[in-house]
Amino acid sequence: MSWTKHSTPEFRAIADELTILRCQVGSGVHGTNIAGTDDRDEMGICLEPPEYVMGLNRFDQYVYRTQPEGVRSGPGDLDLIIYSLRKWMRLAVTGNPTVLLPLFVPPEEIVTMTRIGEDLRANADMVLSRQAGHRFLGYLRAQRDHMVERPNGTRTNRPELIALYGFDVKYAGHMVRLGLQGVELLETGGVTLPMPEPWRTWIVELRQGGHTKDEALAVAAELESRLERLITTSPLPEHPDMTRVNAWLVKAHTERWAGERPHP
Incomplete structure (x- = not known):
């Protein structure tokens, strides 16, 4: 794998420590994969350390690919992207089809989930709209x-x-x-x-x-x-509930910084 600005050791450490939800999002989770032809796509969502939210450091996403940049993924390869929770939420409230998938994947497709990740899935309706x-x-x-x-x-x-x-x-x-x-x-x-x-x-x-x-x-x-x-x-609201979304984001970050840890 070749390094990019989104796949540095520093970003990997943040993703490893603070991921609240990670799951499969590619054709395998849709059930439309062709055996022996598709790679595996995964998406994760992680919180950011305080200095990346209130300081000048910036973390938007961590990217890992089995293949180097510019080389097409093949059978058995892994393409992983882990978004910061705030970036993921910005995409989710617009209705991005791929970004919404972690809210709906079945339990067997979940790789990692903390209590905060469970709470996000339980409150999926706050981001959904027409x-x-x-x-x-x-x-x-x-x-x-x-x-x-x-x-x-x-x-x-x-x-x-x-x-x-x-x-x-x-x-x-x-x-x-x-x-x-x-x-x-x-x-x-x-x-x-x-x-x-x-x-x-x-x-x-x-x-x-x-x-x-x-x-x-x-x-x-x-x-x-x-x-x-x-x-x-559609019976969905015209716009997502941004007041609820913002309150949930504040609660999630402050709880994690206070010491919430992933399930064993």
């Missing part, structure tokens, strides 16, 4: 654009999928998954992980060439329309 619909839409459209605008595999790191299937089936799978999960979140206030059937199998089939690009685009278009409607009709 704003997430805009983010899921944006991510869906980005995946679709990557798939459609690069039909010959140029400027993509998966040209072998283009050669096999005629389009990047991984982008297609992400596109459909994001639509499904965005709709579920706005309708129910939660995301089921792994994805429920029949869509989990459908996406796995899509990733293996079992569905055409046109089929995937048609499904995505219908989900896109539903998301657009739900942005105004």
Whole structure:
């Protein structure tokens, strides 16, 4: 592994000592992974020492990759990012689809969790709002654009999928998954992980060439329309409860600095 500004020994020490929640967030947790082809993606959330919150030091995230920067991850590789709690929360209240996953992963996908991490998951509703619909839409459209605008595999790191299937089936799978999960979140206030059937199998089939690009685009278009409607009709509040979020952040930091330790 090569060092970057986000993977220094100092940052690793902060992440190791102060992580409150760490879990799998990639295709494995969605249940859409293809055996022998996918790496493992994990995300963590850590508190910062007082000097990084009230002083001039700064910690936003710690990054670890099995492979050096610029080298594509492969089967068995680990891609880990651990956000500071404050950065994670800034992303979560906007409805970032990937950042929200630690709130919903099943217990067996959790690598590390402290009491503060448990409390965060128990208060997931404070960060959820219709704003997430805009983010899921944006991510869906980005995946679709990557798939459609690069039909010959140029400027993509998966040209072998283009050669096999005629389009990047991984982008297609992400596109459909994001639509499904965005709709579920706005309708129910939660995301089921792994994805429920029949869509989990459908996406796995899509990733293996079992569905055409046109089929995937048609499904995505219908989900896109539903998301657009739900942005105004969802039972979720229009905005996250920022008063509650800020109070929770203060409480979490002060409690940890007073001596809360991870579960054994």
